[in-house]
Amino acid sequence: xxxxxxxxxxxxxxxxxxxxxxxxxxxxxxxxxxxxxxxxxxxxxxxxxxxxxxxxxxxxxxxxxxxxxxxxxxxxxxxxxxxxxxxxxxxx
Numbered sequence: 001x002x003x004x005x006x007x008x009x010x011x012x013x014x015x016x017x018x019x020x021x022x023x024x025x026x027x028x029x030x031x032x033x034x035x036x037x038x039x040x041x042x043x044x045x046x047x048x049x050x051x052x053x054x055x056x057x058x059x060x061x062x063x064x065x066x067x068x069x070x071x072x073x074x075x076x077x078x079x080x081x082x083x084x085x086x087x088x089x090x091x092x
Contacts, residue, residue, distance in 0.1 A: 028081070029076065029077070029080065029081055030076075030081040030082060031074055031075050031076030031077065031081070031082045032074070032075055032082060032087050032090075033068075033072070033073065033074045033075075034068075034072060034073060034074075034075065034090065035071065035072040036070065036071050036072065038071075047070045050070060051069070051070050054066070058089065058090065059075070062086055062089075063077065063078050063079070064076065064077055064078065064082065064086065065077070065078055075090060
């Protein structure tokens with residue numbers, strides 16, 4: 001069986017316009033992932049109320065997007081990047 005050698009892509013100098021389109025270099029959009037651990041397995045009603053409250057009280061007022069679910073997922077900003085304040089507020 002042959003092992004395939006995967007080489008990194010060649011370093012290219014891309015135009016500022018292309019970097020913006022590809023969301024790379026100074027145009028990166030940053031977010032954070034999360035993982036929740038429950039002490040006691042919650043019921044479906046508790047999970048529904050938790051996610052609804054999270055969306056209403058945290059995600060919507062800060063213009064963020066939530067991907068994933070109750071136990072794990074990813075938080076990103078609708079425009080730009082998530083700030084450190086957003087990350088700290090989510091942790092609390």
